[in-house]
Amino acid sequence: MSDGIFIGGGGVDYKDPQSLLLKYGNRHGLIAGATGTGKTVTLQIMAEGFSDAGVPVFLSDVKGDLSGLAKAGSAEGKLHSAFQSRNETINFDTFDYKDFPVTFWDLFGEQGHPIRTTVAEMGPLLLSRLLGLTDAQEGVINIAFRVSDEQGLPLLDLKDLQALLVWCGENADQLTLRYGNISASSIGAIQRSLLVLENQGGDKLFGEPALELSDIMRTDTDGRGRISILAADKLMSSPGLYATFLLWLLSELFEELPEVGNPDKPKLVFFFDEAHLLFDDAPKALVDKVEQVARLIRSKGVGVYFVTQNPADVPDDILGQLGNRVQHALRAFTARDQKNLVRAAETYRPNPRFDIEHAIKEVGTGEAVTSLLEAKGVPSVAERTLIRPPSSQLGPLNAMERAGVIATSPIAGKYETVLDRESAFEVLSKRASDAAAAAEEAEAAEVAAELAAKEAKAEEKKRAELEREFKKARRYETKSYGKSTSRRSSKTTSIGGSVADLVIKELKGTTGRRIVRGILGGLFKGR
Template sequence: MPTTNLFIGSGAGGVEPQRLELSRANRHGLIAGATGTGKTVTLQGIVEGFSAAGVPTFVADVKGDLAGLAMAGSPAGKTHDIFAARAADIGYADWAYRESPAQLWDLFGIQGHPIRTTVSEMGPLLLARLLNLNEVQEGVLTIAFHVADKDGLLLLDLDDLQAMLVNCGERAEELTLSYGNVSKQSVGAIQRSLLQLRSQGGDHFFGEPALDLSDFLKIDSEGRGIVNLLAADKLMASPRLYSTFLLWLLSELFEQLPEVGDLPQPKLCFFFDEAHLLFDDAPPALLEKVEQVVRLIRSKGVGVYFITQNPIDIPEKIAGQLGNRVQHALRAFTPRDQQAVQSAADTFRPNPAIDVASAITELKVGEALVSLLQPDGSPSPVQRTLIKPPASRVGPITAEERKLLITTDEIGSKYDLKIDRESAEEILAERVSMTAANEAEARARAEEQKVAAAQAKADAAAERERLKLQREQERLDSQRRREEERDQARAAREAAKPTMTDKIITSATRAAASSVGRQLGSQLLRGLLGGLLRGR
C-alpha cells in the first residue's frame, strides 16, 4: 500500500504520533531551533522519509554532516544506544539502519558534480544581489542584459558579462540616449564587483553545461527518491553566493516545472538551510520575488522547507505560508530571543494542554513542538514531540566514500567537462578585431591615398618644373638662334664690305675707267666734230 504520510515522532509511549501528510507536503515548512537542539537530525529523518516514499529532495549540506544520508547507520556507532532507546520510547517499531540513494553536488566541482548555470539564465535581478549592486548599478546591468538579448549575444559565463559591460561602456553615449544614463563609473563599479565574485570562486558557477533540473527529480530502481546533496561547507564562506544560488535554483524550478496542482505527494522537496542568509539585506524587489515563488511553486508540486535558528529570520509574508512546523528549543537570554519565543508561540495552533512559550525554552535535545497540516489542510494542535531517530549515518562520510558515490551514480561525467562555446566574449572580440582590421585597412587606404596624392602633387610639380625648364630652354635656344642669325647677318654684311685693297683697286679702276672714258669721249668728239674740235 502506498505511503500517504511520514512519521516524524511522538510523545513518550507513542502517544500523539505526528505524521506529515504527503498530500500537504507541498505547503512548505519550517524547522527552527537554537544550535545543538537537534535540527540536523530532524532534517535528516524527514529527508529519509521523503526518499522512502519516492519523493526526490534537494538538501544544502552546510556543515558537511548530512552526506551521511548516503550511508546506513551502524550499531557500532556511539549514538546507537541513544537512538535505539528513542525508537523504543516512541514506539517506532519500523526503525532500522538504512542508507538513502544520493547524488552529490558542489558548485566548485570538488566534493560532487559541478552545478552551473549561465549568466543569462540567472538574470539581472539575482545577479545584482549576488554582486551587491545599488539601484543605479542594477539599472546599468539590466541595460547590458537587454542589449545582449537585442544583439543576439549569449551571456554564458562571467567573461561574457565582462565583455558585454566593456561594450556598453564604449557605447555609453549611444545607449544613454536609448535606455537612460549609462555611466562609465557604474560600469566600472560592476566590473569591480565581478572581480570580487571571481575571487570567491563564483566563476565556477557560471558556464556550460548548465544544470538539467530533471537530474534532481529522479527515482532509483527501488522506487526511492534520490537525495541531492549540495556540499555547502566551503560555499558558506561566500554566503551571498550560497543564498543567491539556492534562490536561483528555486526560481528555475518555478519557471520550468509545469502546473500540476495538488498531487498525492510532491515531485520534489527543497530544503534551504541557514535560511536567514536569503533574507539578510535583501532589497524589497527580491523579497517580493521570493514571496511570489514560495507562494506559487506549490502548484508545481514542490515543497520548500526553511531551516534556521530563529523563526523571526523568516519575513512574515513568507512565514505565513509555511504550514508544517517543527520548533526545537530556543533560548530567551536577550530581548530578541524573547521576541523569537513569543513569535514562535503565536504561530502554532493552540493546545490547551501546552504552554507553548514556556515549553519552547524547556525542550530537550531531539524534542520539538510540532504542528503539521492535516489531510483537510488545517494545522494540527501543537504537540510536544520526541523526534524519531535517523536510519542513516549521523555525521560526514570519508573522502573515499564520497569519491565512490560520485563515480557510481547515474549522473556520471555529464557535467564534469566545462564547455566554452562561442558566446558574447568571442563575438565581441571578433567584432573588435574586425573593427580594428577595418580601421587599419581604412588607415592604410588613407595613407596610400595620401602618399598617392603627395606623389601626384610631386609629379605635377616636377612636370611644371620640367615644362618651365623646357620653356626656358626653348627661350634660350630661340635667343641663341636669333643671336646666331644676327651674327650670321652681321658676318655676311661684314663679308660683303670691300677691303682697303679692294677700295684702292676699285678707286684705281674707277679712275682708269674715267680716264679711258674721257679719252673715248675726246675721241668721240673729234670723230664727230672732225676737224672742228681738233684744235681743242
C-alpha cells in the first residue's frame, strides 16, 4: 500500500507527483473552485484513493454524478483518449479502470438506504438551527429537552417533540417558575416551524432505527474502505436540512469515536460538499461548534474536507485548519470577487516560479493550484497541478444499476422498516387517556352522588309530609273525641235494631220456613 494518494502531476512539465500523505489525511482539507472547473472529479479521485488505502469515506452527492464510483470506467468512454494523454503527461503509468465498494444512503429512502437520527440525538442547538428559531424559542426547546430527560419522555421523532411542546404549554405556569418563561406564542412559532419541516420531508430524518456510525465506517472484504454516498440532489431543496444533518453527523463522530492520536491513516474521511450552506447566516454559537469539531476531531482519526466554490465561504478560523488544499479556477469579475481571490492566494505558501493569484485565475478545467502537507505537517509550496483521471465511471449510474448496488449492500434491509417504540408521544397520550378516564369516572361518581342526594331529599320530603298528615289527623281526632263517641253509639244501636226486625220478619215468611227445615232436616236426617 502506498503511503499517499496520487492527486496529479505538478511542476514545470507536470512530472512532479503531487500526493496527499495518508498520515496527514486527518489534517482536513479544502477543494474549491467555480462551477465547472473540476471540483467533482477531484473529490472523486480523492475518494478512490482513500478507499484503496482502506479508509472509509462519507460524501454527499449533490448533482448525482458521484454514483459512478460504484462502476468501473471504460476504455470505450468518450474521454478515454483524453485520459490516456493526461496520464502520459503526468507519468501515471499505474492507471486502470475499476469500481469501488459503495453504500448508497438517502434521507428520503428513495435512492439509497434510509438514514435517520432521533430528535434527542440531534440536540437543541442543531434543532434550533434547523428550525430557524429565535433565542427565546431556542430557550423553550432547551426547556422541552430538560423536561424530556427529567420525566422519562424519549424524543425520537417529530410527533414526540410536538406532543411534548403541547404538554409544556398546558403546564406553562408550573414550568415557568422553575425554568423560565414559556409563552404560548413561542410554542406556536416552534410548532409552525416543525410543520414546515415536516412538509419538506424533514420528518423522515427523525425516527428509528437510527444510523449506527459503524455502518459508515466499514471496509470491504478485500480491505478497501467502503464509500458511503448520500443522495443530496433532492435534499438540496432544503439547504438548512442538508447542512444541519451533515453537521449532526460530524458532531456524532466527534462525540462517539475514541481518541487515536496520530494514526498512520484516517479512520474515516468526510467530504462536506456545498460547505457554504453550513455557514450562511449561522449564529456564532454554531460556527464556534464547527470550529471546535474541526480542531479536535482529527485526534479521533477523522479528516474533514470542505468542498465549496470560494475559500471565502469558510470562516478564517476554520480555513486556517485546512492543511491539504486543491484550488481550482476562481472567476473574478467584480470587486468582491477580486478581494476574495487575493484572500485565497494569500493562504498558500508562495512559489517563486509563478504568481499564485494569476495562476488561480488561469488554470483550466481539470487543473488546480495545490498545496498538500509534507514532512512534519508543513504545507508544500503552491504548485500548478494536472489532476489525474478517475478509475471509476465519470458520471451517474442509471436507476437499474443503482438498485442493484442497494440490493447487494451489506446493510440491505437493516434500516428500511421504521420502528415506532413507546416514546414521549405514546407516554403523554396514555397520560391524557388515563386522566380523561379518571375525569370521566369522577364525573360519573359526582352525577351518581347528586342523584342519590336528590332521591334522599325527595324521600325526606315525602316522609316529612306523611308525618305532617299524621300529626294533623291526630290533632283532629283528639279535638273531636267526645262528640264522635256518642254519635257512633246511637247510630250503632239504631242500625242493630233495624237488622233484628228484618231477620224476624223474614223468618215468619216462606223463605224463613224453608231455611228452618233445611237446618233442622239436616240435623235429624242422620238419625
